[in-house]
Amino acid sequence: MTDTAAPATTVVFLLFPGITQLDFTAPAQALSRMPGARLVGAAANRDPIATDSGFAILPTHDFASAPQADILCVPGGHGVTEALGNAETIDFIARQAAGAQWVTSVCTGAFLLGRAGLLRGKRATTHWAYTHLLPLVGAAPVKARIVEDGHLVTSGGVTSGLDFALTLIARLQGEAVAQAIQLAIEYDPAPPFAGGHPDRTPGTITEGLKARVYDAAAARMEAALKA
Template structure:
């Protein structure tokens, strides 16, 4: 099973690495890092990832994972990611996104007529692209799965493992990852975070 992890400048590392850890360790999976060119790609916080193939070379994949990140605007403007998604999505078994990666799916026309989720800070932007935006952490609609912000990519990947290989495999994967979130603060969403923290986050994310 070929799983294509989509790379572009300014993506968020955890959007990529969270799903990668859950999916790439499945024995049936061959993981590919695919980008516009073979040059290393820098994430928004500085981590550098080296592609293993390019958009021109990889013409099909069973599963597509599109991370988000502060570089989503540049990726939208560049158009290379969306163009590749239009080519490979029709034959893929699953097409997925994490965080603002949903906006790239929308630009490619993959979310037309579908419900989807994304990072809470860009719900309006996703809605402006004609998408029925939901606040769920993971939304499954046919062969398309979208996840909310950043850490929700792990939830998305575990959901996908369950859909492909069954609940027991997903539970095994969760246990091996020791994915048992018990955060020290209740500030993981705009509904639970203090108002001043939400305001600061909106300002910082707006600048990005």
């Protein structure tokens, strides 16, 4: 979907090793269809970026050559814990955010915004398994899939990135454009199970998943945030 009359909008996605690919590709798919959108994938260098899905993605730019974002989006993933300690990455986020119209995150990307000093005094959300850590970066946790606080938009885990993108498209170009894109990608959720969040998932499943994955992952994130 293109429209040469639409204002140009540069969308810069931060890329880093260990990124959750859907945190990036879901909002990218929707935003790429917004009239006037130009998508950029920026990383420390232009080598392939290993994702959590067993394949790599190729950045379009390195940090030095990336254009100024109108929309800055920081995805999450287990690689966030390493990225938190990378001064070049955090500096890139801070510099881009200073000139961006919108500063956004998906999932645990919120903690990278926080490390760059962008969540202090802000309402924010992230993946449900990590929301208790948001005060460590000065944010007030909100139990919601999408949280807007001024020009800051944070979203919950993984699939919420698509909801965030459609919400932002509606803010920028109106609900009709956002609804047309939603229709074009046939985003008509009908999940096979009533779940996807601890509030709607049997407790035994939630506790089992936390024990297998997220208790340790959240502890690693907390240690990285306190380092």
